[in-house]
Amino acid sequence: MPVCKEQPCRTIVKLPKTTSQFVPFRLGSKQDRLTNKPIARSFSSKFRNTKFHLGRVFPALYSSTKMKKNAIALVSTTLLITVGLYFFHLVNTKSRRFQNNFIRQFPPYFAEKVASMDLDNSQMLVGVSDTLIYLTDAELEGSILSIGLSLNPRTIRVHSLPDRSLFTSLKVAGEYLFLTQGNKGKFLFSKLDSIRPYPFPVALPPFASLAGQTPQISIIRIVDFNARTTVFARTADPSQISVPLERQIDGIFCTDGFLEYSNTLKKWIYIYRYRNEFLTIDSLLSIRHCGNTIDTIGRASLKVAERNGVITLSSPPVVVVQNMHVDGNYLFVQSPLVARNESSLFTKHNSSIDVYDLRNGSYLFSFYIPKERGHSIRNFRVVKHKLVALFPGRISVYKLNFSEFKAL
Amino acid sequence: MRRRFIIDTICTAFVGLFGYAAVSKLIDYKTFLVQLGQSPLLTEYATTVAWLVPAVEMLTVVLFITVRFRLLALYASFTLMVAFSVYIVVITQFSDYVPCSCGGVLEKLSWNQHLVFNLVFVALAVVAIVLHSKEAAEEETLLQ
Numbered sequence: 170m171p172v173c174k175e176q177p178c179r180t181i182v183k184l185p186k187t188t189s190q191f192v193p194f195r196l197g198s199k200q201d202r203l204t205n206k207p208i209a210r211s212f213s214s215k216f217r218n219t220k221f222h223l224g225r226v227f228p229a230l231y232s233s234t235k236m237k238k239n240a241i242a243l244v245s246t247t248l249l250i251t252v253g254l255y256f257f258h259l260v261n262t263k264s265r266r267f268q269n270n271f272i273r274q275f276p277p278y279f280a281e282k283v284a285s286m287d288l289d290n291s292q293m294l295v296g297v298s299d300t301l302i303y304l305t306d307a308e309l310e311g312s313i314l315s316i317g318l319s320l321n322p323r324t325i326r327v328h329s330l331p332d333r334s335l336f337t338s339l340k341v342a343g344e345y346l347f348l349t350q351g352n353k354g355k356f357l358f359s360k361l362d363s364i365r366p367y368p369f370p371v372a373l374p375p376f377a378s379l380a381g382q383t384p385q386i387s388i389i390r391i392v393d394f395n396a397r398t399t400v401f402a403r404t405a406d407p408s409q410i411s412v413p414l415e416r417q418i419d420g421i422f423c424t425d426g427f428l429e430y431s432n433t434l435k436k437w438i439y440i441y442r443y444r445n446e447f448l449t450i451d452s453l454l455s456i457r458h459c460g461n462t463i464d465t466i467g468r469a470s471l472k473v474a475e476r477n478g479v480i481t482l483s484s485p486p487v488v489v490v491q492n493m494h495v496d497g498n499y500l501f502v503q504s505p506l507v508a509r510n511e512s513s514l515f516t517k518h519n520s521s522i523d524v525y526d527l528r529n530g531s532y533l534f535s536f537y538i539p540k541e542r543g544h545s546i547r548n549f550r551v552v553k554h555k556l557v558a559l560f561p562g563r564i565s566v567y568k569l570n571f572s573e574f575k576a577l
Numbered sequence: 578m579r580r581r582f583i584i585d586t587i588c589t590a591f592v593g594l595f596g597y598a599a600v601s602k603l604i605d606y607k608t609f610l611v612q613l614g615q616s617p618l619l620t621e622y623a624t625t626v627a628w629l630v631p632a633v634e635m636l637t638v639v640l641f642i643t644v645r646f647r648l649l650a651l652y653a654s655f656t657l658m659v660a661f662s663v664y665i666v667v668i669t670q671f672s673d674y675v676p677c678s679c680g681g682v683l684e685k686l687s688w689n690q691h692l693v694f695n696l697v698f699v700a701l702a703v704v705a706i707v708l709h710s711k712e713a714a715e716e717e718t719l720l721q
Contacts, residue, residue, distance in 0.1 A: 236707070246652075246656055250656065254660070255667060258671055261618055476607055481615075484614045484615060484623075485615060485616075
């Protein structure tokens with residue numbers, strides 16, 4: 170009988186591939202000698218052999234439970250706060266931006282854009298004459314640029330400004346350039362054709378604003394912080410002052426407004442910033458009620474606080490007039506208030522300007538100036554039925570088709 | 578050791594920040610109230626926010642001092658700094674009226690600078706929370 174030798178046992182084990190697959194522990198990893206349990210290697214080594222794994226981008230998702238909880242807590246807190254504050258803002262804004270109980274009338278095709286030009290973002294509109302637009306930079310460190318109403322770059326001229334310490338604001342009025350430093354009562358003027366300023370011969374008290382046709386035919390608005398009154402005085406004789414403006418709340422903020430001169434009426438127009446009234450002031454400083462703007466805010470809606478002799482607004486005020494300008498017999502008012510027949514979505518992309526007849530104080534109509542590059546009008550001027558609108562980084566000229574409005 | 582040093586440094590920075598902010602707001606409470614009133618987002622809740630924010634800041638400082646609640650303090654700091662940062666973004670980007678910034682020395686900063694300052698502290702809070710959690714996890718492993 171043949172003898173069979175016992176064959177040794179052979180066990181074939183298929184080992185998993187360790188090159189391109191992700192495995193928590195590699196074979197041959199270090200093991201605790203006592204327990205034979207694999208010792209966890211460093212966090213990054215787990216992903217060393219992977220070409221791409223989500224764990225490399227979001228390690229918290231594949232890390233320990235505590236880290237994962239921390240990550241979820243941090244991210245959810247951030248999202249909660251962001252969403253919560255944004256909706257809180259929306260609710261607050263909606264409650265304040267109510268539609269007012271007045272209606273605007275819009276004649277068709279009234280404002281037609283005729284020219285547009287890019288500018289430096291810091292440029293300010295300081296005035297317009299019959300043929301030219303005058304600009305300067307916000308810091309008043311450069312010069313005055315004049316450019317034709319056609320916005321043709323070939324018409325750009327540069328005029329150097331005098332010593333910066335002599336003034337803090339400037340504006341073009343008629344044929345003159347007015348340079349003022351109101352808080353010190355400084356007033357310089359110059360002809361536009363040759364900008365060489367001269368000091369006004371009469372000493373002026375500190376004033377808030379100045380407007381007029383010529384340096385002699387000008388008035389200043391004086392704000393008396395002690396008496397809490399706002400009065401007007403002529404530059405030719407500042408000792409004579411007008412009666413104070415009607416005080417509604419504090420006498421300073423509540424009477425704030427814009428002052429411009431009408432060449433045709435030969436009077437000054439003052440419009441309140443926070444209430445719906447505009448006045449005329451004649452050369453004898455007689456103040457007369459001229460008319461009301463179409464909104465319903467007859468009383469200034471603002472709160473003031475006084476501390477250490479400083480008066481400040483203590484809540485965001487309701488602004489009735491954002492900007493204004495006078496051209497002949499017409500008053501142009503940029504109002505941020507939404508009318509009853511306006512869509513807030515539409516007003517979001519346009520600035521509305523209301524037009525009033527200064528001869529009888531009546532409202533005529535309104536028109537829109539579209540926002541440019543997401544920005545509303547920073548400032549505007551109207552001259553000879555052309556509206557020059559300044560936006561941040563851009564200027565546009567609109568032709569106002571008064572002939573389209575048959576009532577005129 | 579280094580990890581502990583980083584956590585302690587960040588916690589000290591937060592204690593200094595919130596302590597200074599809370600004290601400066603409480604010292605000139607009326608000014609802070611007026612400044613809050615000027616915010617279009619908070620004007621109707623100015624009175625409540627004027628005492629709530631300094632109170633939360635002081636409470637956070639107390640939590641930092643109590644080592645046991647340090648992680649909770651870090652979470653509170655993170656929440657506060659995120660809230661302040663989002664507030665700045667909402668006010669500067671979505672609001673039609675931008676009030677002045679407030680907060681003692683931080684009054685000198687512009688809104689954008691203030692935002693960057695806040696985001697830096699948000700990042701510090703995140704770093705401290707992660708390091709603290711890692712340390713706690715390692716301590717648990719050692720104890721096991």
